Amino acid sequence: MGLKLKTHLNKVRVLGAVMAGFPSPAEEELIDTLSLDEFLIRNRQATFMLKVSGDSMREAGIIPGDLVIVDRGLAPKNGDIVIAEVDGDWTMKYLKKSGSDIWLMPANHKYKPIKPKKELRVAGVVTAVIRKYM
Helix, strand or coil, rough: CEEEECCCCCCEEECCCCCCCCCCCCCCCEEEEEEHHHCCCCCCHHEEEEECCCCHHHCCCCCCCEEEECCCCCCCCCCCEEEECCEEEEEEEEEEEEEEEEEEECCCCCCECCCCCCCCEEEEEEEECCCCCC
């Protein structure tokens, strides 16, 4: 179902912050170094990655070609994005709980919510999305 997560990235320099609103004067100053492994992965033994296909999570900012990092050690909560097996098929959706009812909600208005008919098994909670632009 997934790609084995085996990353050993070197630390990357953190040179400051960048304004995403109005432009501000640019100043480059080494403020820290950051290991992407440590930043993205909490529990290495319970973590795996999947490559996204399909567009049902587009409005959550997750598009085809992205990689999602999934932690199978986290207890899924209402509103989490989860990887789940629903009646024999795998999907990624928002988990919605209301009383004893459980739904899987897409983040694309073209798709309908999924209510399991027989079985729902959550394999893990999505903790990060990785997108490469080039």
